[in-house]
Amino acid sequence: MIKVEGLTRAYGSFIAVDDISFECRPGTVTGFLGPNGAGKTTTMRVMVGLTPPTRGDVTIGGLHYQDIPNPGRHVGVLLDASAQHAGRSGREVLEIGARTMGLSSQRVDEMLALVSLDARESKRRVRNYSLGMRQRLGIAHALLGEPTVLILDEPANGLDPAGIRWMRGLLKGYADQGGTVLLSSHLLHEVEQIADEMILIGNGKIVARGTRDELLRSATRGETTTLVTALDNHQLAEALSGKGYEVHQAGDGLRVTAEPVDVGRVAAEKQIVLTDLRAGHEGGLEDLFLELTADTQRDILPNEVSA
């Protein structure tokens, strides 16, 4: 539905987006992941015609954005929740959008209810909104025209945990009804639970893409690790090493290069009481994310990323 082909955007000698291509399919949520300044926002801005591409092409449903009549009715856009007139009330922001698209004020009420902004909040000026409220308002604005495509830049930014869960449900339901969703984030955990496909971008280039499982498989390079905590970690570590498994300290427990079932078997054999035993790839995706985008990270990471 969204098709990016060979997109490049340069600012002088700085290449913000470097020859990227990907597609977002209807009925799916695509997560666009990368650290700050990786080129996510620039890509999304090119999609909706706010930034001209240096090279390459973006089409939505086969059309260039500027050729979509009344585009708000087809593509819902949230690029920056703070980019609203501070002197306007939240309700007025939606009212203007609704009028431009030719929708009734009733639609404004529906959207306010959907994002849980009550009547009193909606009459307050956007200046007095928290980032979370602005984000809700922005999502309401993107959904106003009942679009079939959603392009959201960092929509979870500023939302509280309940808000993030709410948004997940909203977007999931949206995709289940056949909608196409592209959302960006610099936080892996915001995206990995909802995205059907993830695109990792760093330094303007796509560094990895695939479903969560596909990425995980490449993250662990086929190795299986297990995270385990016992009442006596020391004893367990010795027992596991004795069986030839590689053991590392990881937080309160151990990271073992083995299947959980093998670790459990060793513990049972030695009658060691376990308090926690699970597959150890949770951190794998995050490690992969950090590793792939390491060149663009602003912060120097410690060598061992704890689980």
Added chain:
Amino acid sequence: MTTTASDTLDVSGTPGIPFSRLFRVELRKSADTRAGRWLIGVTIGLCLLAEVIFLIVAATHDDAEASFGDFVAVSAFVSSVLLPVLGIMLVTSEWSQRTAMTTFALEPRRMRIVLAKMLAGMALTLFVIVFALVVGFVCNVLLGAFRPQGSDWTFGFTGFLGFLITQTFAMLGGFALASLLLNTPAAIVVFFAYKWVLPVLLFWGSALMDWFDHLRPWIDFQAAQGELYDLPMTGSQWGHLVVSGIIWLVIPLAIGLWRIRRAEVK
């Protein structure tokens, strides 16, 4: 192959946004913020204040001349000072408040938005002129009630026509500077310099330098507009208006529009 979800966008049932809708939305946007409302409120308040002062002076001085046209002129002049600021803000607030991102995402054909804003600015000019007429009418009736000689309904139509045109130029001038600078305070400051300071500088220049005195009529847009109050104008006066107008209105507006058309909206 299943056809659960189509990969193309069906836009056959979606008409484009009619221009009249964009115009109405832009008109609404000029007055739906606190800054906009304040500006309109202050303009109306100042107009009324000036009218009351003028009314008191006229009513208490038997020899004071005050006609319907004079009353209208008072309101018209006071409002003309602040009105272009409203026109400037219509453009610049989109950039300073970064709402241009939303506006141009909903209507990517940017020139339609700009045209809608321009027409909204002109509609506001018209609204203010009608307001001046109404206030002038009421004040003149009041004055007639206070004075033994009654109301004087003289109304200079050519002067009024000239005012209408210069007001529209002022609005467009503000609009041009706004699109050129895309920054509210800068556009307002430059506009006031352009409208009130520049003519004085040009006047001094021509008083000091002989060669400049010959050149000035061709580059002094405000002076050239002054002749509009005294219609009909001669051929050379029209020439002055067109040439100075191209320099101070058409060129900045063209560059400003080109800038908006090309600008990356951040």
